[in-house]
Amino acid sequence: GQSLEQPSEVTAVEGAIVQINCTYQTSGFYGLSWYQQHDGGAPTFLSYNALDGLEETGRFSSFLSRSDSYGYLLLQELQMKDSASYFCAVRVSYGQNFVFGPGTRLSVLP
Amino acid sequence: NAGVTQTPKFQVLKTGQSMTLQCAQDMNHNSMYWYRQDPGMGLRLIYYSASEGTTDKGEVPNGYNVSRLNKREFSLRLESAAPSQTSVYFCASIEVEGELYNEQFFGPGTRLTVL
Numbered sequence: 001g002q003s004l005e006q007p008s009e010v011t012a013v014e015g016a017i018v019q020i021n022c023t024y025q026t027s028g029f030y031g032l033s034w035y036q037q038h039d040g041g042a043p044t045f046l047s048y049n050a051l052d053g054l055e056e057t058g059r060f061s062s063f064l065s066r067s068d069s070y071g072y073l074l075l076q077e078l079q080m081k082d083s084a085s086y087f088c089a090v091r092v093s094y095g096q097n098f099v100f101g102p103g104t105r106l107s108v109l110p
Numbered sequence: 111n112a113g114v115t116q117t118p119k120f121q122v123l124k125t126g127q128s129m130t131l132q133c134a135q136d137m138n139h140n141s142m143y144w145y146r147q148d149p150g151m152g153l154r155l156i157y158y159s160a161s162e163g164t165t166d167k168g169e170v171p172n173g174y175n176v177s178r179l180n181k182r183e184f185s186l187r188l189e190s191a192a193p194s195q196t197s198v199y200f201c202a203s204i205e206v207e208g209e210l211y212n213e214q215f216f217g218p219g220t221r222l223t224v225l
Contacts, residue, residue: 042216087152100152
């Protein structure tokens with residue numbers, strides 16, 4: 001079976017830093033993605049890690065440790081517009097099959 | 111460049127009715143996907159198509175059929191709708207740019223209610 005775990009909710013204040021963790025147990029692993037979804041909207045891509053280490057894109061960074069089956073999304077200088085749900089997703093096959101985590105709802109307070 | 115488009119945006123069906131959800135992408139992507147998202151939940155893969163002419167089952171395929179009509183279009187059919195199929199349906203596409211980059215592009219979603 002496939003299993004991804006994320007915290008259900010995280011709350012932080014504007015300007016702070018927040019880390020959203022994702023642990024996975026899957027039949028295969030080719031990479032870990034992160035997506036953002038605002039209420040009523042479609043998911044939008046944030047990052048993808050195929051190799052161990054940290055990837056940085058502006059205020060967002062993503063980390064992967066394949067030996068620990070673990071990754072995280074780091075959001076810096078939080079803004080109100082960052083309030084959304086964040087999903088990790090594992091590419092489980094070479095044929096581009098993906099499994100999504102249950103999502104973490106981030107609330108940014110003024 | 112519209113990206114991924116889906117029709118309809120909203121639909122209400124009665125139990126037992128059938129319908130087809132349409133999806134098209136104009137990015138020349140090889141792989142396309144259908145997901146469902148229930149309230150407060152993550153996305154669950156229904157079917158995917160790695161390339162034109164091929165389709166494969168995902169995590170929750172029961173009650174659905176798909177057709178990859180051509181490289182642009184991937185449709186999802188509910189033959190006999192059930193209340194358990196009430197959900198938001200997202201279509202997505204991807205073009206693998208090597209093994210180090212994987213971005214799925216999502217359509218706006220179809221909100222389906224089955225009474």
